[in-house]
Amino acid sequence: MKASCVFRYAKATLVVGDRAYARAPSLEKVAAAGADFIVRTGWTSVRLTTPDGQRVDWNAIYEPMQPGEVCEMNVLVEHSGRKGRGKPPLPTRLIVKRKDEKATQKAQKAAKRGNQRRCSNRLQPMTLIAAGFVMLLTSVPADELTADEVLQTYRLRWQVELAFKRLKSGMGIHKLPARDERLARSWLTAHLILALMIDEAVTDVLDSPPCEDQTTHGAIAVPLEAA
Structure with missing residues (x-):
């Protein structure tokens, strides 16, 4: 069964x-549903043009920037391939x-x-x-999220990725033992509850440092007056 x-x-x-x-089709689905997106991209990931139809000049963007500097510009995500022919571009912020x-x-x-590795x-x-x-x-429009806020929001994605990796490696949550939707949902819910309980217990331990040991464990403390 597929x-x-x-x-x-x-x-x-x-x-x-x-x-x-x-990718243009993926971003278009999000926009068509009335949702917004923040995605990482590369200089060849998707075809980007300026609002007047010119290809984005990456050199012109990169060269004047200093470490830590942030810049943004309005761009259009162009559709490519046979399926994308004739579709209007998608306005976004780069x-x-x-x-x-x-x-x-x-x-x-x-x-x-x-x-x-790719032997390219x-x-x-x-x-x-x-x-x-x-x-x-x-x-997301600039009046709703600034460029710095967009960058901060994207960094949260990695924390979610780490959480999923812990769930997979520690609890095997990616290996569903049931195909039935209801059974799978019950199994996942139980494991997520257990994961939250473990996370809360670990947090409590980290927030409660061990009591100071008053003994010297064999060390001899010599008063200054006697030294």
Whole structure:
């Protein structure tokens, strides 16, 4: 039996995703449902143009930016391929932040390793340059979320990812023992409750430091007067 899953976006919700979701069809589905999105993107992830139809000039964006600096601009997400032919572009905001030197070097090394694993051709210079920047696309208007607030919101995604990784590795929550929807829901609910109880217990322990031991554990304390 082939399983299928259709996710329905709720109206007036905010969807946060990594660069795998920076695709015109995916973003269009979110917008069509009346929701908003914040997704990470790369310089080749999706076709972006300026409001007047010109291709985004990445060099013009990158070159003047200093470490820690943030800039934003209005762009259009263009549809590509046969299915996207004739569809109107999707208005979004492009938000770019330059990483510091240490983070840039780390990202560039990761890009080189990824290129070697894929046995790809020579790594494009722009790919290495782009590794020094965080690039986000969002449909949220600027009067609702500033560029810095968009960046802060996106960082929350990683905390959610870490939570899922803990649930998978520690509780095996990704291995459902039942195919029936009701049984699976009950199993997941029970494990999520248990995970919350464990998390609360761990938090209580961390918030309660051990009592100070009044003994010297074999050490000899010599009064200053006798020293």
